[in-house]
Amino acid sequence: MENTKLPVDNAALDAAYIENEPDEFITDMTDSHNGIDTADSCMKITLSVSADSDTSDAVGTRIDKFLSENLRDFSRSYLQTLIQDGNVTVNGKNVKSNYKLNAGDIIAIHVPEVKEQEIAAEDIPLDILYEDEDIIVVNKPKGMVVHPAAGHTSGTLVNALMYHCKDHLSGINGELRPGIVHRIDMNTTGVLVACKNDYAHRKIAEQLSVHSITRKYEAICYNAFREETGTVDAPIGRNPVDRKKMAIDKKNGRRAVTHYRVLENFKHFAHIECQLETGRTHQIRVHMASIGHPLLGDDTYTAAKPPYRLTGQTLHARVLGFIHPRTGQYVEFEAPLPDYFTKILADLQKKRH
Known part of the structure; x- marks a missing residue:
């Protein structure tokens, strides 16, 4: 299969959201030509x-x-x-x-600064995959921010959870992020677990910290692969020029490992599954771009113009598995691919024949 390379450009700008990092929270927005000060209110x-x-x-x-x-x-x-x-x-x-x-x-x-008292419960429909007294597992749609931040004080997953769960959400991460133990990017779809009490929150956070949680994603990326499977083991840190973005940083970056498997190759694209061993900011997006396979629609890490109308990267958190905090049993949840994703796949398959 021809391995045609498309341009990868690190000059585009995008929002930066922590992906699967329980102890981090971004408080700055920046681009390659600005200065920033967060010392005041x-x-x-x-x-x-x-x-x-x-x-x-x-x-x-x-x-x-x-x-x-x-x-x-x-x-x-x-x-x-x-x-x-x-x-x-x-x-x-x-x-x-x-x-x-x-x-x-x-x-x-x-x-x-976003004031905690400004965050309100909102009657926003949730795609609930599972719920009990300790956890709620949802399928997050594209374009939904996980928790309130500057510029996004409403319409977030937290606003929806506050309405659905009332006061039954963990408080460890503060009033701006009740129930939130991990996050996925605004334009990444898929499965996410929130905690209804601090006990469940601690139990799941412990699993995140030792990287024992199963996290499988599906993505469509540029360029066909020669190999069927592979691993990207490259530390990730803040881009030194544009701190809104991440980059491979062998000197100061944090260890990051992504295992990938090719599900289907096309002429200029590939449908892949990625399993995270770690969970760094933009990990899959950075790792795949670093080996010449940036994600379709991800204008942060590639200058290539997608042949489809997209809002952000074609990335879906399909599987999330962990030890249930109450029962001690392993549980696994799966979110089906969103419609836009399956339509792109169908079009690529059609064009191949």
Whole structure:
């Protein structure tokens, strides 16, 4: 099978969410041209427009459009609210949403801290795979943020869990993240477990810390594979230039191991299964990109334009297995592939024949 290589580009921007890390929580958003300060009660982000008007694509762009394209963890409406409330300045002066950028502009964004009391229960439908007095296992849809953060104070999985479970959620991770023991990216779909009490939370967190939980994902990536199986054993750390992204960091990164298996090869793509031995931020996305197989739709780790209309990476958490905190028995849950994923597979299979 021809192993055609498509370009991998580490310049794109995206939201950074911790994936399966029980003890970490991102509090900063950044890009490759900004400074950041989180010492006060609000997050401060600084962006700059190139002083060379001939090479800068930002010149002449509305500021709300520019911010929404470069700070993808915030919705455009939220950024417009920040501008309206005076939390965005250009060269030290307040501007309106329709302000058009000039060469050399310095943009300062002040993002107010999310207050715990602002988080409310919301009647959002949940795809529940299993539930008992200790845990609830759900199939998270694409585009849903797991817990509230700046720019996402509603519509999150936590808001939905608070409505469904009422006061029966663990409190170990604080009021912003009740019940949350692990996370998956906003645009990753699939199975996730939340805990209804602190006892269950501790038991599952212990399993996460020793990497004993079964986590299998399915993905569609660029480029056919020569081998049927493989392992990527490469430490992952923050990208030194763009701390919103992750990168292979052999010096300071944390150990990260991903085992993969090819389910089906196509001419320019492959359908794969990935099993995590560890659970680092963006682990599958970074590891697959590092070996020349970035995920379809993942504009953070590839510049390739997908032939399908996608919102983020084609990645699905299919299987989650662990020792039940109460019974001591091994349990395993599976979330079926989402419709968009199966439609892409069907199209790739059709084009191959």
